[in-house]
Amino acid sequence: MAIERTFSMIKPDATRRNLTGAIIKMFEDAGLKVVASRRVHMSLREAEGFYAVHKDRPFFGELTEFMSSGPTVVQVLEGENAIARNREIMGATNPSEAEDGTIRKLYAESIGENSVHGSDAPETAAEEIAYWFAGTDIVG
Numbered sequence: 001m002a003i004e005r006t007f008s009m010i011k012p013d014a015t016r017r018n019l020t021g022a023i024i025k026m027f028e029d030a031g032l033k034v035v036a037s038r039r040v041h042m043s044l045r046e047a048e049g050f051y052a053v054h055k056d057r058p059f060f061g062e063l064t065e066f067m068s069s070g071p072t073v074v075q076v077l078e079g080e081n082a083i084a085r086n087r088e089i090m091g092a093t094n095p096s097e098a099e100d101g102t103i104r105k106l107y108a109e110s111i112g113e114n115s116v117h118g119s120d121a122p123e124t125a126a127e128e129i130a131y132w133f134a135g136t137d138i139v140g
């Protein structure tokens with residue numbers, strides 16, 4: 001497996017509880033490198049654009065309001081098998097189903113306020129990275 005890049009976001013429930021460093025340490029301890037990072041308080045419109053794939057889901061309004069409710073940290077993670085590896089470290093969407101030792105098991109407050117986002121495939125990783133970063137922002 002080649003070195004990959006994936007898009008990651010620390011969500012407002014986690015920045016509010018000052019968990020940014022604890023979460024980044026989990027990525028670094030797992031061998032993923034933060035090659036771009038920026039703190040962003042996104043607008044509702046930016047959240048709607050980012051999560052457009054979910055626009056017909058019943059939780060879309062709740063999701064986009066939450067994501068624009070406070071600061072997030074948008075970042076690019078790089079490493080071996082980074083997309084799947086990041087999803088493993090994050091744990092299941094619903095914290096009650098997440099494995100022990102995952103970010104969501106440790107920190108998520110609910111299925112909606114679940115501390116982190118991570119891309120789910122190479123195509124979405126490329127799109128999500130480009131949504132938040134210019135190529136020159138990424139320093140490997």
Ligand code: DAT
Nearest residue numbers: 059063092093111112113114116117118120
């Ligand atoms: P993931 O973030 O694990 O990729 P997803 O892509 O299915 O999960 O959903 C995106 C986000 O939407 C998820 O992190 C939290 C929110 N969400 C998903 N299902 C939900 C639900 N049933 N109720 C409320 N929010 C939900």
Ligand code: MG
Nearest residue numbers: 117118119120
């Ligand atoms: Mg998803």
